Amino acid sequence: MLKPIFALAAFGLAFLSSSLASADDVKIGNLTISAPYVRAMVPGAPVGGGYMTITNTGGTDDRLVAASSPRAATVQIHEMKMDNDVMIMRELAGGLAIPAGKTIELKPGGYHLMFMKVAAPFLQGQTVRTSLKFEKAGTAEVDFPVGSIAANKEASHVK
């Protein structure tokens, strides 16, 4: 009797993983950029958030120093953290360090790209072309697929 349920669950998982399938990894120098995505923006929202994982397989530290996109007037590199129940967000003036041998994750609630003055809101299904400028590795062109408004909202947990 439970077979259909399992089949449905399997289908759901397959569907989920296919809908969350990210673009191919982008390699530049010793850096690998994987799972890039931006959140869909609600109409009227002036800013969008971008997320990805950057792995430095080399022996020297690198740094994400700037980002830009034709879809936004400017793209800033931000840090966000919760301090008690206060949301604190800062533009990282010196960029984001990608130390040798380390993986740095840009994710909701943490480091992120902030697309400022976005003329046409990001819509689910689009991709947003973004240039990422690294201190040593050079500039990578990365296509960020647009997820949902609450894309990859971290699973909530009882605090």
Add this chain to the structure above:
Amino acid sequence: MSNRRRFAATAVALTLVVGAGAIGYATFLMAPKVRAAGNVGATFTLTDDRGEPITEKALSGHPSLVYFGYTHCPDVCPTTLYDMAGWLKTLGTQADGLKVYFFTVDPERDTPEIMHSYTGNFTDRIIGITGDPGEMQKAIKGWRIYARKVPSPDGGYTMDHTASVLLVDADGNLKGTIAYQENTDVALQKIRNLLQQD
């Protein structure tokens, strides 16, 4: 009993136990940890997202959810508004008497029109509130919200702000808070508790 069926039964039982635990925990958590309940609030004259005047009276006569954020917020605010819309949807008619307010901590940029189009994306139940920055400051201070403008290197600014949702009863008293990214069952139980108090 086949193994599969036993597994399913165990899963159901586990879910029930965990759910009951979460709800018990939520009831226990109704007392806010950070702020003293009650004894907060402020008088203010502001503007709702339809351009109509709104005062502190909007926060009495019915229970309310109150959230302070801003539209230039890429992560916490859209997520919270999305969550609030989800809670309302789950509670359905249970939440008919509940009002939901989104105050901007950035009234200089967030006009009523911007607030209207922004909140309307999530649900038509969220009332956006903006207005004179001095009047907004009264609401921010009175509700003991932390909000601070932080200049960016590019000449713009971001806002640091309290990211919790306030649970306000029909008398305008603060009864508790829902933390950012609170477990959904816990959040729903806190809202149900608020609704039962009236």
